[in-house]
Amino acid sequence: xxxxxxxxxxxxxxxxxxxxxxxxxxxxxxxxxxxxxxxxxxxxxxxxxxxxxxxxxxxxxxxxxxxxxxxxxxxxxxxxxxxxxxxxxxxxxxxxxxxxxxxxxxxxxx
Amino acid sequence: xxxxxxxxxxxxxxxxxxxxxxxxxxxxxxxxxxxxxxxxxxxxxxxxxxxxxxxxxxxxxxxxxxxxxxxxxxxxxxxxxxxxxxxxxxxxxxxxxxxxxxxxxxxxxxxxxxxxxxxxx
Numbered sequence: 001x002x003x004x005x006x007x008x009x010x011x012x013x014x015x016x017x018x019x020x021x022x023x024x025x026x027x028x029x030x031x032x033x034x035x036x037x038x039x040x041x042x043x044x045x046x047x048x049x050x051x052x053x054x055x056x057x058x059x060x061x062x063x064x065x066x067x068x069x070x071x072x073x074x075x076x077x078x079x080x081x082x083x084x085x086x087x088x089x090x091x092x093x094x095x096x097x098x099x100x101x102x103x104x105x106x107x108x109x110x
Numbered sequence: 111x112x113x114x115x116x117x118x119x120x121x122x123x124x125x126x127x128x129x130x131x132x133x134x135x136x137x138x139x140x141x142x143x144x145x146x147x148x149x150x151x152x153x154x155x156x157x158x159x160x161x162x163x164x165x166x167x168x169x170x171x172x173x174x175x176x177x178x179x180x181x182x183x184x185x186x187x188x189x190x191x192x193x194x195x196x197x198x199x200x201x202x203x204x205x206x207x208x209x210x211x212x213x214x215x216x217x218x219x220x221x222x223x224x225x226x227x228x229x230x231x
Contacts, residue, residue, distance in 0.1 A: 036217040038155075045204055045221040046155065052215035089155055093216070098170055099145075099157040 003028050003094045004102035011108040012080045020105045022073040022090035028100060030071035033093040037066055037075050040087040040104075049088070050075065077107075085109045112137030114205050114222035122199075122229050128192040132205030132222060135186065139163055143208035144181060144188040145218055148201040156201075160208045161188060195229045202226050 005023040012018040022035065029035055037050035048057050050066040053073065066075045073092075077084055090102040118130035132144070145160040159169030161179040169177050173192070181188040192199060203225055206218035 034215045034217075038218070045224050046218075047221065048217055048219050051217040051219070052211070052213065057219070091155075091157075091217070096171070098159075098168055101155040101157065104154040 003097050003100040004090055004092060006090060006102035006105045009106045009108065011110055013110045014080055014082060016080045017076065017078045018080060018107065020075040020088050022102050024071045024092060026071060027096060028092040028094040029068060029073055031095065032068065035066070035068055035073040036091040038089045038091065040089065042086070046089065080109055082109050112207055112220045114207065114220060116203060116205050116222045116225040118225060120226060120228060122195055122227060123231050124196055124229055125194055128195050128199060128227055130190045130203055130225065131187050133187050139181065139183055139186045139188065142210055145206045145208040146179060146190045147204045147206055149204070150201040158190065197229050200227065200229045
């Protein structure tokens with residue numbers, strides 16, 4: 001079972017701001033272990049979007065940002081674009097389960 | 111830029127052993143950790159485990175008894191063996207580099223394209 005909980009889906013219109021939540025526990029996000037986020041475009045492998053809770057790899061637009069508060073983390077996308085339509089996964093380390101992913105959130109750009 | 115490529119049979123019979131290989135190019139396998147992650151059709155990601163070139167390993171507790179990961183530095187490859195497979199093991203299997211940075215943070219920064227393995231008689 002997944003130690004991290006994400007909403008199954010979110011949506012927004014182009015140009016809007018959307019937030020994807022990732023709820024964990026004191027054994028993972030709240031430990032605190034770092035949180036990573038991955039973007040999976042349709043039919044492709046996941047790619048690293050955010051690492052160590054708040055850091056963007058080179059090449060990832062500044063429209064993507066992330067944060068942590070207690071046992072939860074959030075990914076924020078501002079200035080939503082059609083190309084952002086994808087599945088998003090959070091990830092962290094859990095003391096009992098090892099590396100865990102959230103169940104994934106499908107972002108629909110309206 | 112490190113690149114990874116999975117290879118192996120696309121069809122495995124129930125109760126048999128699934129065997130996959132990941133070939134690493136453009137970077138050294140003698141650093142960081144090397145992971146396997148899978149994704150059942152239409153579902154989310156599941157971490158299987160990882161191993162370093164020095165033999166340090168960790169695996170998902172739910173798969174630990176069935177999964178073996180090995181690293182072959184001479185071939186710049188690492189492999190996954192999953193025994194006693196059932197239909198529930200049908201998934202796209204990804205290999206990835208489990209990168210450890212200077213701050214002690216870890217993340218999968220490079221992924222293979224994935225390979226679909228179907229368990230069926």
